[in-house]
Each structure stands twice: as structure tokens, then as C-alpha cells.
Amino acid sequence: MNQVPIMSEVxxxxxxxxxxxxxGCAGNFDARAQKITRAFCKILDHVNAKYAxxxxxxxxxxxxxxRAGNEFLFQMLAIQNIETLNSYQIKxxxxxxxxxxxTLKNExxxxxxxxxxxxxxxxxxxxxxxxxxKVNTQIESQKVAYHDSCYLGRVNDVYEAPRNVLESLNTExxxxxxxxxxxxxxxxxxxxxxxxxxKGSIRVNEERVAQLLDTGATKIIANCPFCITMxxxxxxxxxxxxxxxxxxxxxxxxxxxxx
Numbered sequence: 001m002n003q004v005p006i007m008s009e010v011x012x013x014x015x016x017x018x019x020x021x022x023x024g025c026a027g028n029f030d031a032r033a034q035k036i037t038r039a040f041c042k043i044l045d046h047v048n049a050k051y052a053x054x055x056x057x058x059x060x061x062x063x064x065x066x067r068a069g070n071e072f073l074f075q076m077l078a079i080q081n082i083e084t085l086n087s088y089q090i091k092x093x094x095x096x097x098x099x100x101x102x103t104l105k106n107e108x109x110x111x112x113x114x115x116x117x118x119x120x121x122x123x124x125x126x127x128x129x130x131x132x133x134k135v136n137t138q139i140e141s142q143k144v145a146y147h148d149s150c151y152l153g154r155v156n157d158v159y160e161a162p163r164n165v166l167e168s169l170n171t172e173x174x175x176x177x178x179x180x181x182x183x184x185x186x187x188x189x190x191x192x193x194x195x196x197x198x199k200g201s202i203r204v205n206e207e208r209v210a211q212l213l214d215t216g217a218t219k220i221i222a223n224c225p226f227c228i229t230m231x232x233x234x235x236x237x238x239x240x241x242x243x244x245x246x247x248x249x250x251x252x253x254x255x256x257x258x259x
Contacts, residue, residue, distance in 0.1 A: 002045045004041055004052075004053055005017075005051065005052040005053070006052060006053060006054075006055045007020065007052040007053065007054050007055070007057070007088055008054075008055070008057065009052075010052045011088050016050065017050050017051050017052045018049065018050045018051060018092065019049075019050075019051050019092035019093060019094050019118075020051065020052060020053070020054065020085070020088075020090050020092065020093045020094070021040070021041070021044070021051050021052070021053050021093075021094050021095075021096075022053075022054075022058065022061075022093050022094065022095045022096075022097075022100050022104065023037055023053055023054075023058060023096070024061070024095065024096065024097040024099075024100040024225070025060050026097060026225035026226065027096055027097060027225060028058070030225060030229070032225070032228060032229060032232070033225035033228070033229075035248075035251065036096055036225060036228070036248040036250060036251065037096065039248060039250035039251045039253075039254050040096055040120055040250040042250075042254060043124070043133065043250055043253060043254065046133070047127060047132050047133050051094070054084065057084050058081070058084075059077050059080055059081050059084075060077050061077065061078065061081065061099070061100045061103040061104060061108075062074035062075070062076075062077035062078045062081075062103065063099045063100065063102070063103045064099075064193070064194055065077065066103075066107070067189075068194070068195070075111065078103075078107070078108060078111050078113070079111060081108075081113070082108060082111055082112055082113035085113060085115065086112075086113070090115060091115060091116060092115065092116045092117075092118075093115050093116070093117045093118070094117075094118050094119075094120055094123045095117065095118070095119055095120065096119075096120045096223070096225070096248075096250070097224060097225055097226075098119060098149045098150070098151035098152040098155075098156075098223070098224045099151050099224070099226065101117060101118075101119045101151065101152065101156070102151040102152075102155055102156060104117045105117035105156070106155075106156075119152055119156075119158055119161070119223070120223070120249070120250070121152070121158065121161045121162040121165060121223050121249055122158060122161040124161075124165050124249065124250075124253065125160075125161040125162075125164045125165050128164070128165060128168050129164075135168055135169055135253065135256070135257055136169070136256060136257050137168070137169075137170055138170075139169065139170055139256055140170070141170045141171065141172050142170075142171055142172065142219065143171075143172040143173075143174050143215075143216070143217045143219070144166065144171055144172070144173060144174065144217050144219040144220065144221045144247075144252075145173075145174050145176065145212040145213075145215045145217040145219070145220050145221070146162065146163065146166065146173050146174075146175070146179070146220075146221045146222075147183070147186065147208070147212060147220060147221070147222040147227055147231060148179055148180060148183035149186070149222060149223060149224035149226075149227045150183070150185050150186075150189045151189070151224070152223065152224065153180065153181070153183050154181060154183065159180050159181075162221075162223055162249055165249060165253070166221065166249075166252070169252070169253065169256045169257075171221075171252075171256075174215035174216065174217045175215075176211050176212065176214070176215060177211075178211055184204075184207070184208050184211065185204060185208070186204065186205050186208050186222075186224075186226065186227040186230035186231055186234075187203065187204030187205040187208065187230050188205075188226035188227065188229070188230045189226070192204075193226050193229075193230075203234070203237070204230075205230040205231060205233055205234035205237075206234045206237050206238065208230075208231065208234060209231055209234030209235055209237075209238060209240075210234075210238070212231070213238070213240065213244065218243055218244050218245070219244070219245055219247060220235070220244065220245070220246045220247065221246075221247050221248075221249060221252055222246065222247075222248065222249075223248060223249040225248075228246055228248055231246045232246045
């Protein structure tokens with residue numbers, strides 16, 4: 001993989017980019033999510049995309065702080081990010097994390113941060129449709145269970161883009177009863193990822209994994225770093241880690257195309 005371009009260096013050199021890749025806290029610091037970051041960057045390099053990342057200048061969007069009720073911290077982080085983005089005259093942003101996507105798209109405008117923000121599933125769908133990303137359509141069809149992440153699906157109504165990408169790869173999607181608008185949270189939303197769980201008879205992620213496994217698929221696809229973590233933990237809790245694999249959408253594209 002090529003060296004990922006840093007926005008400060010690109011800007012200092014007087015070069016232009018088409019979009020900023022917002023990596024997010026998970027994509028930067030979590031070992032599992034770093035694999036997603038590398039996979040997406042590998043695709044970007046493959047299509048010769050003109051992009052950059054903020055690197056050390058990227059701060060948390062403030063999503064967990066706002067969900068946990070710390071509005072002061074959210075606004076402090078958001079304003080700092082907006083000042084950075086505006087200093088580079090950023091217009092277009094692509095995110096791999098639906099939480100970052102939702103915050104940048106829907107919550108930053110109220111603080112002066114107005115950008116065209118895409119989730120990477122929308123971006124990948126566009127690349128495939130325009131022929132910029134050519135995928136192998138001759139591969140053997142495989143059945144997968146697809147999990148709709150809350151902030152991408154119910155909150156932002158993005159259901160078709162990830163499914164379009166999967167179908168372009170000759171992937172059979174085993175839809176669950178609780179999918180799309182009826183989809184069930186993996187258990188990490190609303191800052192639940194960072195707090196002790198409430199008492200109950202079953203953990204949310206284990207219940208969601210049970211629904212995914214009921215489809216008969218041995219491959220689970222998600223496109224949120226929080227969901228990936230929760231679903232993998234759910235698979236391990238059911239002692240199915242040797243039979244069932246959880247993939248990110250970018251990882252699935254690379255595996256099916258081998259580039």
C-alpha cells in the first residue's frame with residue numbers, strides 16, 4: 001500500500017484533493033478497525049483516488065460525548081475540527097464509520113461545518129457504477145448475512161448502497177426479518193460501547209448474532225467499526241469463531257477481487 005497522503009503536506013505543496021478521508025478514532029487506534037482503514041486505503045490507491053487524511057490534526061467528532069450527554073465536550077471537539085477542515089477549504093468528506101458520518105453530515109452544519117459527506121459504502125457504490133472500480137463478476141456466488149448499522153440505516157436511510165456493492169460482487173444477501181428499517185442494533189450505539197451494560201437475560205450483540213446465524217450464512221458483512229467489534233464478540237460468545245467470519249465491506253471487496 002502507498003504512503004497515505006497527509007492533508008497538511010498536500011496543502012503546503014499546493015496540491016488539490018477530491019475528498020478528505022475521515023479515519024475516525026476507531027480506524028486510527030483500534031487494532032481491528034485499523035484493518036478496515038488499510039483495506040479502504042488499498043481500494044483508494046487501486047483507483048488512484050486523490051485524497052488525504054488529517055493525521056494528527058483529526059480529533060474525535062464528539063459523537064460519543066454528545067450521546068453520553070456531555071454537550072460541552074462535543075461542541076469543543078466539533079468546533080476544533082471545523083476550524084481545521086475550513087482552514088484547508090475541505091468540501092467533500094468520506095467516512096468509514098457511520099457514527100462519524102452522521103455527526104459530520106447532520107450535526108456539524110449547525111456549528112458552521114457544512115460539507116458534502118458520504119459513507120464509504122455510498123462512495124464505493126458510486127465507484128463501481130461509474131466503472132472507476134472494476135470488480136470481478138465471474139467469482140462464485142457466496143451467501144452472506146448483512147447487518148444494517150443504526151446510524152447508516154435508520155438514521156440516514158442508507159440501505160441500498162452497501163447492498164448494491166455486495167450484489168456487484170455476485171454475493172447473495174441472506175436478508176433477516178429484522179433488516180433495513182426493522183434492523184436491530186448491535187449493542188454499541190448511543191455510547192453503549194463505552195459504558196457498563198444494563199442487566200438483562202441476554203446481551204444485545206449475542207441476540208443480533210443469533211439472528212444473523214439463523215440465515216445459515218457463515219459470513220457476516222458490516223460497515224461500522226463498532227458493529228464489527230460487537231458482532232465478532234457475539235460470534236466468539238457462541239463459540240462459532242472457527243466457522244463464522246465477520247468482514248467489513250472493504251475487506252470483502254479486496255478478498256473477492258484480490259488486488
